[in-house]
Amino acid sequence: MTAPVVFLPENPVPEGGEAFWLRAEDGARLRCIKWTGGDCSRGTVFLFGGRTEFAEKYFEVAGELRQRGFAVVTMDWRGQGLSERLLADPRKGHIADFAQFDRDLSRLMISVAPAMPRPWMALAHSMGGQILLRAAHDHPEWFSRVALSAPMFGLRFSPWMERAIRGMTALLHTLGRDEAFVPGGNEKAADETPFEENILTHDERRYALLQALTRTEPALGLGSATVGWLHAAFRSMDMTSAPDYLARIRAPLLVCEAAEDALVSARSLAHAALHAPNALLVTVPAARHEILIERDDARAVFWAAFDRFTAQA
Numbered sequence: 001m002t003a004p005v006v007f008l009p010e011n012p013v014p015e016g017g018e019a020f021w022l023r024a025e026d027g028a029r030l031r032c033i034k035w036t037g038g039d040c041s042r043g044t045v046f047l048f049g050g051r052t053e054f055a056e057k058y059f060e061v062a063g064e065l066r067q068r069g070f071a072v073v074t075m076d077w078r079g080q081g082l083s084e085r086l087l088a089d090p091r092k093g094h095i096a097d098f099a100q101f102d103r104d105l106s107r108l109m110i111s112v113a114p115a116m117p118r119p120w121m122a123l124a125h126s127m128g129g130q131i132l133l134r135a136a137h138d139h140p141e142w143f144s145r146v147a148l149s150a151p152m153f154g155l156r157f158s159p160w161m162e163r164a165i166r167g168m169t170a171l172l173h174t175l176g177r178d179e180a181f182v183p184g185g186n187e188k189a190a191d192e193t194p195f196e197e198n199i200l201t202h203d204e205r206r207y208a209l210l211q212a213l214t215r216t217e218p219a220l221g222l223g224s225a226t227v228g229w230l231h232a233a234f235r236s237m238d239m240t241s242a243p244d245y246l247a248r249i250r251a252p253l254l255v256c257e258a259a260e261d262a263l264v265s266a267r268s269l270a271h272a273a274l275h276a277p278n279a280l281l282v283t284v285p286a287a288r289h290e291i292l293i294e295r296d297d298a299r300a301v302f303w304a305a306f307d308r309f310t311a312q313a
Contacts, residue, residue, distance in 0.1 A: 018034050
């Protein structure tokens with residue numbers, strides 16, 4: 001069944017894209033897009049965004065992958081983009097357990113991946129990087145290589161601030177407040193923040209495009225995380241940061257750190273790169289958290305690292 005796509009002249013869909021609904025195991029609708037025509041001689045890249053993100057945000061990236069000879073598959077994570085939302089308030093970014101993301105990804109790999117050319121690789125940003133780290137651990141047969149942009153391996157808090165936030169989150173979780181916004185959170189989407197106040201990118205043109213997409217289709221917008229999402233994120237990050245967990249990840253990992261990241265802990269990325277046996281850590285200078293929508297000079301550093309990494313496949 002065909003799924004909708006938001007079209008803007010300044011953000012063209014790479015040629016040959018096919019949008020469709022994937023039914024999760026519990027019946028939830030997950031929006032996917034795949035590109036399979038033309039040159040797919042280098043295999044398939046499974047492309048995944050972070051929290052709040054959606055497929056249209058990565059059309060430029062999908063096009064760049066297509067130019068490199070890859071087929072591409074992307075999916076809006078459950079609870080965001082045009083995939084099914086979990087709460088009555090669609091602006092609440094919620095998940096009860098990251099294992100739900102695991103199940104949705106497994107559905108994609110069982111239902112869609114077998115028809116895609118090999119080798120299969122993955123490229124994921126932020127929260128998507130946390131989910132893909134779990135996948136690399138649990139399903140080593142899926143991806144021959146995994147490239148990660150500012151992956152959410154740890155959040156950027158001072159030690160005392162993290163203890164306070166963890167304590168408050170645990171208390172609110174115990175009190176049954178999982179579906180409430182985190183303290184201070186609201187329905188405003190990150191892309192609705194004025195450019196001058198944003199902490200995601202230095203690139204005004206690409207940021208304006210994200211704002212235009214959300215204005216054109218407000219259903220793409222997602223506000224702050226819920227208490228439940230943050231509680232689940234802490235549990236997942238604690239599990240995946242254990243040295244023995246990382247040591248069992250055998251797929252080559254490219255971990256790209258944004259030098260000016262205000263959201264992800266640089267220490268957590270260095271820790272993962274130290275303990276995962278086939279990990280390479282690359283720092284992208286002059287980049288905020290959203291490396292893939294940064295200025296061209298920062299993106300060029302990422303793509304050079306990606307090209308070296310995938311040339312070894």
